[in-house]
Amino acid sequence: MVIVLAADATESDVEAIVDRVVNAGGEAFVSRGVSRVIVGLVGDVDRFETLNFGAMPGVHSVTRISAKYKLVSLEHRQERSTVYVRGVPIGPDTVTLIAGPCAVETPEQTLEAARMAQAAGATLLRGGAFKPRSSPYAFQGLGELGLRILADVRDETGLPVVTEVVSAQDVEMVARYADMLQIGTRNMQNFGLLQAVGEAGKPVLLKRGMSASIEEWLMAAEYVAQRGNLDIVLCERGIRTFETATRNTLDISAVPVVQGLSHLPVMIDPSHSGGRRDLVLPLSRAAIAVGADGVLVDVHPHPEQALCDGPQALVADDLRILQRSLEDLAGVLGRGVPSWRSRRAA
Helix, strand or coil: CEEEECCCCCHHHHHHHHHHHHHCCCEEEEEECCCCEEEEEECCHHHHHCCCHHHCCCEEEEECCCCCCCCCECCCCCCCCCEEECCEEECCCECEEEEECCCCCCHHHHHHHHHHHHHCCCCEEECCCCCCCCCCCCCCCCCHHHHHHHHHHHHHHCCCEEEECCCHHHHHHHHHHCCEEEECHHHCCCHHHHHHHHCCCCCEEEECCCCCCHHHHHHHHHHHHCCCCCCEEEEECCECCCCCCCCCECCCCHHHHHHCCECCCEEECHHHHHCCHHHHHHHHHHHHHHCCCEEEEEECCCHHHCCCCHHHCECHHHHHHHHHHHHHHHHHCCCECCCHHHHHHC
């Protein structure tokens, strides 16, 4: 059972709920987020239902949930959610394009990639300042310098920034620069990081672990939600299988499966799943056709010089084709494509 408190609930209201749960022989777990307080109840649910928590001061809603992932399930919220990143929507009514360089290398490269992304209709800029790599000898990112570059490019273009955080101790610093915090595949089950990100007060992009089941993915999202942050977007980025023809195997079925289990938006990363430029466009089309709420793609002005994942980065001609596909397929499905220009005008 989950109790969500109203925005004006007091600490005394929370204590009264906890006391009632404990007196009934149960346990209460209080999660204090930026925008809400959530109390999770463990114990005899039938007994809890006789205690009329819904009538207590400060209570907004009480939900009995059978799924292991309580807050992100459709049982908790029956309508699919829309997450806003500085006014940019990601949700069931739109197909949102997030694009930019996999790694921030220089101010010039990042700005040029952002301009390319923006010209193709991207409304959010992705870029990696911290790059956890399989090899300790590979480019690991510019760190805070990369974050400053992203912030400068945001000021120049108006594109909100999505960037990865890899350590709980860096969450506060990254949140000062970023508009949306990304959890990468290698950190999907870094539970301390998930909790820290949940408390940061920023929307979260949560990539599926390369060997994670859908239930494990949703349970990872629950760690964020339990800290009071339900502004979570899930991102399928390909899973590890026996197949070697592609970098990873894109689980296209994950989109409708997750949408049948959770109210959270679901995106697809066709760049890291296919690992090749020629696969990004067809995988993007498949993502939109199957109902994904957006796509996340790599862009680089000079892929042959890229310090990270150059073979999968799109160039200007690719982006023009992608833009047409987004607009055409979204229109067929009755969905819109967020416009950077209309958002700026608003």
